[in-house]
Amino acid sequence: MRAFLLLLTILTLPVFSQQKKITLEDIWVENVFETASLEAFQSMKNGDFYTILNHNSYGTYMDKYDYKTLEKVETLVLGKDLQGITYFDDYTFNQDESKLIIGVNLEQIYRRSKKGKYYVYDLTDKSLELISELDIQEPTFSPDGTKIAFVHKNNIYIKDLLSKKTLQISTDGETNKIINGITDWVYEEEFGFVRAFEWNPSSNKLAFIRFDETEVPEFSMDVYGNGLYPKTQTFKYPKAGENNSKVSLYLYDLSSDEKYRVDMNSLEQYYIPRIQWKKEDDHLVVTTLNRHQNNLNLVSFDAGLKKADLLLNEKDAAYVNINDNLTFLYDNSFIWSSERDGFKHLYHYDAKGKLKNQITKGNWEVTKYYGFDIKTKKVFYQSTEEGSINRSVYSIGISGNKKKKLSKYVGENSAAFSNSFNYFVNTYSSATNPTVYTLVDARSGNELKEIKNNLNLAEKLTAYDVPSKEFSTIKTPNGEFNMWMIKPKDFDPNKKYPLLMFQYSGPGSQRVANTWNNIWKHDYWHMMLSQKGYVIVCIDGRGTGFKGRDFKKVTYKELGKYEIEDQIASAKELGKRSYIDKNRIGIWGWSYGGFMSSLAITKGADVFKMAIAVAPVTSWRYYDSVYTERYMQTPQENASGYDNNSPVNFADQLKGDYLLIHGTGDDNVHVQNSMQMINALVEANKQFDYFTYPDRAHGIRNGKNTRLHLFKKMTTFIDRSLGEPSNNEQNIID
Template structure:
C-alpha cells in the first residue's frame, strides 16, 4: 500500500512538473494579438490558385503573380516544375484576375476590372487572346459584361449585358443580340435573379450545346417580385438602391427555359409544365447535342424532377421524380453527369437517408446504387469511363473528416486514396491520372500536393512552411474535439480551445461560437481562418472558446439534418443550451460567465440562446442576424419552414423578437446597413422590440457594409469592438 501511495505522490508531482513546464513554455511564446490577425497578416496561409488541367494530360496551368503582374504558367506533371509562361499580364498590358482556355487551347478568355455585384455575380472587361500570335481582342469595346463563355467550336463568345444575352463571332466581330426584352428589375435573360444566385449557388444561367450550335438559357421575369429598398449613405442626399427580393411567402420570378438556334436565329421555349410557381435551378446538355436536361422543383421544394427535352421542338419528358415529407435538397442532387456512352448518367441523392451515388439508364431506370452506408458522399470528383472508376470525397471515416476515395462503377473495389486524418479537397485531371490535394487539419495549415491516381505523392506544391515556422513562436490552444449526449440522448459533436497556459485549478469564462443552420458544419478537422485565430486571441486573454454542432447541421445524414424542419431555431437552441450546461459542469469553468456569438444564422442562434437560455448564458454577440424568418428570402426559408401562410407558428414562435422579454444578460447587436442578404430591417425590428420590452443592450451599425461587413478598416474595427465587449461583459 505504501508503495502504491508513494507512486501516487510521485505521479502527482510529475504531472505538476509537466504542467509547470508547459506553462513556462507557453509563457516564453508570443500571445496572438488582434494586430497579428488583422493588421500584419501573420497567420495568412498560402495556396495554389487558378489551376486548369491541360488537354495533353502532361501539364496543368496556374495563375501566379510575377513582379506585380498576373501570369499563367505551365507546370510539368512529371516533374512539378514550371515549363513556360502561357499568358503574361505584363506583356499583354492587362491586370487580369481570371482566365480560361477553349477545348483545343488555341484561345484564352481573360477578365480585367472585375466588379462584384452580389455574392457570385460580377461584370468585367473581357479579352480573347490568340495563343499562337499573342494578339488580344477586346469584347464589346471595353464595356463591362458578365459570364463571357467561349463556344465549343472556338469561334464565338456568349455573354450577358444589361439583362440580355449576346453572342459575338470572333473572326468578324459580328455581334448578335439573342434576347431583346432584358430590363433592370423586370426581365433577366441568361443570368440568375438575386434569390437564385444566393440560394441555388448560380449566377450564369446559359450553356452552349456540345456542338456549339445552340445556347440554352433561363429567363427570369421578376416584374411581379416585390422590390426591396436600401439607402446608401455618403453623398449630400442618401441614394436609394432598389432590387427584387422575394421574402418568404411573396411572389418569385416566373422562370422559363429557352434554346437559341444559331443557324435559324430562332428561340424555342422548353416545356416545363403548366405550373408557373416553380423553380428551374439547373440546365445540362446531355451527350446528344439536341437533348437538354433540366431540374424542376415545386415551390415547397419537396419534389424534384429531372426532365429531358428536345431542344428543337421544346417537348420534354419526365425521367426521375423524387419526393420527400420534408424537402429534397438540391445540393444533394446536384452532381448530374451524362456519360460518353450516350446511354447512361450518374447522379447523387439522399433518398436512402444519406447522400450517395446512383447510376441510371437514360430513361431514368436505375442500374445500381454505387455507394451506400451510414455516411455521406460530399462531392463527386471525377468519372473515369474507360477504367470504369468513380472518384469521390466522403465522410465515411468520420463526419469530422473529408477523405478521397475511388470505387468501381459496379459498386465494388472501394479504396481510400487519402488515409491521413483531416480534410481533403481534390482537383483531378480530366484524364484521371493525377490530382491535386488541398489537405489540412485543425492543427496544420493547408498542404497542397500533386499526386498520381493511385494516391502516391509526386510533389509538394505548397506546404506553408513559413507559416508553420511562425506558428511555432506563438502560444496556441489546441482544438480538442469531443462528443456529448443531450437530454434526449442525441450525441452532438463539439470542440473546445483552452488557453495555452491553461490551469485546471482556475475558473475560466467560456464563449461558444455557433452557426447551426441546416446542413452547415463548424466542428470539422480542418484549418480555420480569421475567426479561428480571433478565438485563439480570446484564449490568450483567458477565455475558453467552444463550439457545438446542433441538430440540423450537416454530414450526419438526412434525419439529423431534417429534424429541425418546420421549426427552425427550436431544437438548435435547446442543443446550444445543453452545450452550455455541459461546459458549466466542467471544474475549470465559471458557470456564471458563459457567452455565445454568431454571424447570420449564427446571430439568430446567439440571440435566441441568450433569451431562451437566460439561466445559462450571460452574454451574446449577434452579427447580421435573421430576427424573423418572415424577412428572409423564399427559397431558403420555405425549404425549411414552408410558407408563412402554411406555417405561421414556425415563423413566429422561434423568432428572437418573440422572446425579448426573457433577455437578462449582456447583448451586443451588430449589422451592416447595406446588407442585401439579411436586411438591416431585421435588427431594426429587434431593436424596437427590445425598447418596447424595456431591455438595455448595446448595438452598432456599419454604414453601407454588406453581409460580410468588410472593407478598409472595417474588419479591424469590428473584431476590436467585439473583443472589448467580451472583456467587459464576460
C-alpha cells in the same frame, strides 16, 4: 509526406523562450497567420497539365505545369505583353485551350456576379481582342471556340469571332423587370449560379432562362458613401411567402434564327435551378423544383422533336437539395447523388432514368463528387468515411466494387484531378497541421511529390502562445454532438473559467471540423481570447450536416427550435464541469449564428450571461423565399414555425448583455432584421448595445480597419461581460 512529418515535429517541439501573445493587429492588419495556397490553380482539359496564376510588380502571368513532374512547361500569358492590360484575375479557356477570355477591372454586383470588360487572348498568335465596348457579364465560348455568348443589361448577345459580328438575341431585358440569361438575386444567392445559359455540344443552339421579376417586391437600401446626399439602391428581393420571378426556358437556334419557349407541359414546376445538355446534341436536361422544394424533376427535352419527357423524379418529406453532381456518361447513362437511403450517396441510372445500381453505401456521406474515368470505369469522390469531422478521397468502380482510399492522413483531404484522372493534387490539413499540397497517383494513391507546404507558418506559430483545439463529443438529453474546445495554454483544472460558445448551426452546416484554422480567421481570435483566460467551445447540434438525413432535416418547419435547445442543453452540461463558471457563459455567432445567439440570450436567458449577434436573421419572415421556404414552407402555411422561433417575439425575456451588430449595406440579411429586434427590445424596455457599419455588406469587411474595429469591439464587450466579477459590476452596457 516530408512536410507532414516536419509539421508534426515543429508543432510538438518544446519551447524554451518567452512566447508572444496573439494580437488583433496580428490577425487583421499584419496577416501574420496567412496560410499559403496554390493561387488560381486550374486543371487543363487537354493532357495532364494545370495552370497557376501569379502576380508580381510587372503584372499577372500564367504558367503551365506538368502534373507528372510538377515542372513548369511554359508561360502561357505575361501581363506586360497584353497591350496595356497588366493585371487580370478572371480567365477561362476555350475547348481546345488555344484561347482565353480575360476579365479586367471587374465590378462586383452581388456575391457571385460581376461585370466589366472582357477580352479574347489568342495563345497562338498572342493577339488580344476586346469582346465588347460595353460592360458585360458571363462571356462564354461556344464548344467549337468560334463564338462567345454574353449578357449586357439583361439581354443576351452572341459574337462571332470569325465575322466579328455581334447578334442580339433578346430585346426585352430591363432592370428590375426582365432578365435574360443571368439569374436574379435569389437564384444567385441560394441556387449558387449566375450564368443562366448553356451552349449545346455542336455550338448551334443556346438554351437560356428568362426571369420575369415584374411582380417581385422591391427592397431598397441607402448607400451613404462620401457625398452630400445618400443614394438609394433598389433591387428585387422575394421574402418568404412573397412573389418570386416567373421563370421560363428558351431555346435559340443559330442555324434557323428561331427562338422559342420550351414547353415542358405538366413537368414544368416553380423553379429551374439547373440546365445541362446531354452528350446527344439536341437533348437538354432541365432540373425543376416545386415551390416547397421537396419534389424535383429531371426533364429531358428533345430539341429536334420539341418534346419533354420525365427522366427522374426525386422526392423527400422535407426538401431536396440542389447539387452539381449530375454527370452524363458516353452512353447517356448518368450519375446522380441522393439522400434516399438516409445518407448522401452516388447512384448510376441508365439513359432512360432507370436505376442500375447504388455506387456508394454506408452510414456516412459523399461530400464531393469529382468525376468518372471512362478508361478505368472508376468514380472519384470525397466522403466522411473516417468520421463526420474528417474528409477522405476515394475511388470506386461504377458498379460499386473495388473501393480504394487514395488520401493518406486523417483530417481534411480534397482533390483536384487532372483531365485524364491519372493524377490529383491533394490538399490536406488538420487542426494541428497547416495546409500541405501534394501530387498523388490517382490509381495507387501513392504520393509522388510535394508541391507546397506551410512550414514557415508552422515555425512562426512556435513563437506564439497558441493553444490546441481539442475534439470530442458532448452528451445532452437531446443527443450526442460533435464539439471542439480551446482551453488556455496554462489551463488549470482547479480554476473556474468563463465560457464563450461559438456556433453557426444552419441546416447542413458544419463548424466542428478537423481542418486547419478557418479562412475567416475566427480561430485565431478564439485563441487570442483563450490567452485572456476564456474557454472557447463550438458544438454542432441537430440540424447541422454530414451525420445523415434525419439528423439534418429534423429542424424542418421549425428553424431555431431544436438548434437552440441543443445549445442551451450543451451550455448547461458544460456548466457542470468543475473548471467552467456556469455564471459566466456567453455565446456569439454570425448570420444564422447571430439568429442563434439572439435566441440564446432570450429563450436561454437563465443560462447565457452574454450574447453577440452579427448580421443576424431575427425573423425568417424577413429573409429570402428560396432559402427560407426550403426549410420552413411559407409564413402563410406555417405561421407558428416562424413566430415561435423568432427572437423578436422573445425580446421581453432578455436578461444578460446583448451586442447587436449589422452592416447597412447587407443585401443578404437586411439590416431590417436588426431594426425589428431593436424595436422589440425598446418596447420591452430592455437595455442592449448596438453598432452599425455604414455601407458594409453581410461580411462586414470592406474599408480600412473594418475587421480590426469589429473584433476589437467584440473583444471589449466580452471582457466587460464575462470578465472577473470584481471588474464587472455593471452588467448592462448603456
